Amino acid sequence: MSQPQLFSLSQIEETPVHHLCIHLCGMVRTIDISTIMYLQSEINYTRFFAKDGKTYLEAKTLKHFDKVLEDTEFIRIHKSYLVNRNCIVSMTSDFVLLKNGVQLPVSRRKGRALKRNLTVTPLFTKLRERRNWY
Template sequence: MDANLLSLNQTTPVVPSFPASYQRGIQRIALPYLNRTIMVSVDDIMYLEGEGNYTFIFTRDRKRFLVSKTLKEFEKMLNEIVFIRIHKSYMVNLAYVQFGVLNKDRVIRLTDGREVTISRRRMKEITSLLNTYIQSTMN
């Protein structure tokens, strides 16, 4: 019985699916954190949440970093093939999106179970971008 409890408490690893043309491990971002600067690989960022002049960065190892940059600044900096702005306050890494889980509630589910809302106005455009991304990962 203890073995069953242990297997239920363990979280499944979050595995991204990048397109073949995307070169992983090249870009890193320097983030100020606890009086020092840490380097975070762009490939480990699952999504970003903007809040005014600040942005929360959520990584695949469930860490959250607060940065004093706007989401618009990150939108210019990050690769548009992998990162898309799906809402005024959200930007997601397509490698961590569970495809086929896009529902009528305008919510994208990420591979770790988190859900992020899609803008009503950009729904068609985002659906098209998601389909294009799926095709690029299949090739």
């Protein structure tokens, strides 16, 4: 018999995340992360908002999903929101406007960090910025 091929832990950890496993009706299902618009914290739960209008509730914190989705298109804009960068139409110092018309708040601390992030800066609109950026 041939030896099974072993993978080092570093090889496994470096694979990009394309799907998430969540619990739906007592079963584990996978969702493609490109179909998720944003995630909202609900204390020890996280609610997923999909592009097709469906919502899913998972019994894990937003902090957990922030770590899982760290090197993907998701950005943290608030302590309660994680947003898919591809779904953002525009940003100001106070809110993010998504393609479905939903406005989500941007916290002051996250807003300053986003303003310095060169990949997100083109999304900022210059209209009616109320806060001064330092």
